[in-house]
Amino acid sequence: MKTAQPSPPRPLCLRRRRKPVMLFSQSKLLLTLLLTILDFFHTFCLSQNVIEYLPGFPGKLPFKLETGYIGLGEMEEVQLFYYFFASERNPEEDPLVLWLTGGPGCSSLYGITSEIGPFTIEFLNSNGSLPSLMLKEHAWTKVANIIFLDQPVGTGFSYATTPEAFYSNDTYATELNYEFLRKWLISHPKYINNPLYIGGDSYSGITVPLVANNVYRGNEAGIKPLMNIKGYVLGNPYTDAFGEANAVVPCAHRMGLLSDRLYNSAKVNCHGNYVNVDPENILCLNDLERINQCLDKINTFMILEPLCDSVWRAKEDVLSLDISFSEEIPTNFLQSIVAPVKKIICRNAPLVLLHTWANNKSVQQALDIREGTKEEWERCNNTIKSSARAPDRPTTYVANVKSVFGYHQDFTHKNCRTLIYSGDHDLFFPHTSTEKWIESLKVPILSDWRPWFVQGQIAGYTMTYGHGDYELTYATVKGAGHTAPEFKPEECFAMITRWFEKSSL
Structure with a gap:
């Protein structure tokens, strides 16, 4: 349920006033300008909606x-x-x-x-119906x-x-x-x-x-x-x-995920460059292969938590320059149930419920989503991607800024x-x-x-x-x-x- 917005008030400048002597051309120009401004407001102001109630939330919103x-x-x-x-x-x-x-x-x-x-x-008390908001x-x-x-x-x-x-x-x-x-x-x-x-x-x-x-x-x-x-x-x-990808190896070493011996070997053999590697540098490639084996099953978004099939799953190796990392994968995020308490070992499990909530017709009506503009709400739109290592990947978005350090x-x-x-x-x-x-x-x-x-x-x-x-x-x-x-x-x-x-x- 939403509160309807009133039509924009008639601007005072359009009201008739008793003012002397204004040339017709000036009056026409002023009127055209004011109507243009009014039309500008009309275009986007009417799409603003104050939302007082949302499906899944009990009662009126407190803000x-x-x-x-x-x-x-x-x-x-x-x-x-x-x-x-x-x-x-x-x-x-x-x-x-x-x-x-x-x-x-x-x-x-x-x-x-x-x-x-x-x-x-609300995840723990979900019963298969419309998810609740807290x-x-x-x-x-x-x-x-x-x-x-x-x-x-x-x-x-x-x-x-x-x-x-x-x-x-x-x-x-x-x-x-x-x-x-x-x-x-x-x-x-x-x-x-x-x-x-x-x-x-x-x-x-x-x-x-x-x-x-x-x-x-x-x-x-x-x-x-x-x-x-x-x-x-x-x-x-x-x-x-380059800087983000190249920092993974030394940071993994600092976190105790790589041994001193392996890290020092890679640092020497790769000359501190773990991304743009000479394909003939066999010693460096061997070290990076061993590093990838050490980090392959690590949840890079939070190294202390388990790696699960989720919307954050990346198909590239951990040293990839590809920053197109999010892929919606229709997987059951829930793992085993540890009796007598349900144990969520995948942080992204509630995203299943968020997907259900956002695609519910009553929710979209409450949010005033325009009908026919979206086939389905997605956590991440996978067509908005660009990959340095996969230039032929279909994409509607090009990541054309590689560094913002200068800004x-x-x-x-x-x-x-x-x-x-x-x-x-x-x-x-x-x-x-x-x-x-x-x-x-x-x-x-x-x-x-x-x-x-x-x-x-x-x-x-x-x-x-x-x-x-x-x-x-x-x-x-x-x-x-x-x-x-x-x-x-x-x-x-x-x-x-x-x-x-x-x-x-």
Whole structure:
């Protein structure tokens, strides 16, 4: 059930006024301009819907949820779907966050239910009917207004009106994300002055800096509305194609997954390059083969948890440069039942229920999903992929930005606050590679490596860098995997709350 939105009010400037002497041509030009603006609002404002009830959730939602589509592109051929949660604390003053889920092509609904959003799917008491929703205690929406965006086109419930519009790449998709944010703020003027942050994790390590850069450039060019951007937030970010892949071997060694002898042999024989290997370097190839045998059955997204057939299963070897890692595999995620208690040994098991919930007709009607625009909701759209090792793979998306290190360097000369956090048990995008490129920025250290605490316990380690109007906070999240808030929600909630309040972690 949703609350209907009224038609846009008739602008005062269109009312008849007793004003003397205006040339007909000027009046006609003004009227045309005003009608154009009115039509602009009509195009996307009418797709905004306040959701008060959701199937699977008992009673009225205790916070504001709005969903909608915004048309982008010259003919609005790209229709991006979003979920907006107003802050549960102080929406008039709390930060506004545009959250971009990774993939590319993975639905923001996963971020809402499994990471930083206010819902989670109730798994243990599922009886085969429509899955139930529960509230999360440590949702980031308690301290921030968050827009979760299904992007790029084809992700989640976003769609295109022409076949050609489905084709995209990093740079074009992020230009559309910036256009989306402009249109969203025009239709939500009450949030224009809120502190703005661009955020995301995983592959959004590419998209977030690009969108943030577009915002800064737009402000510098005077493009309206001027946005009150303060910085950006990144979790376990993909930053550099070579750097991320090459960091796997030394990080695996630090984690105790490789022996000193094997690691040192590979380091010498491969000359520290474990990705671009000379095919005639037999000693290096032999070492890498042994390393792959050691890591083949490791869950690289969280090395302490079992490796299961799931949506995160990768078909490439662990040293592959291919960042197209998510593949929907219709498998039973549940493993054996340990009597008398059901034991879930696969973290992604609830995704079966999320798939059921998101594809339920009553759910889609409640969310106001446009009929006929999607055959089926998918956690990740596998056609939005690009592979350096499989150039012939069918794809509608090209990962044309291989490194965003230069963007991070540019931000060091702006009025910008940055939070970078890494789950320290993620082997897919290791924290060591993140720490390496942060050090390469050559920004002075304001606070050196130290522990940070939650409930009197060490939650991770942190450093702060900065000069002038630039500040970067880096934090590890102890015991967390690839999507840190999923593994350590209380710690990550404390981290983001303190950082928004400009307090020390």
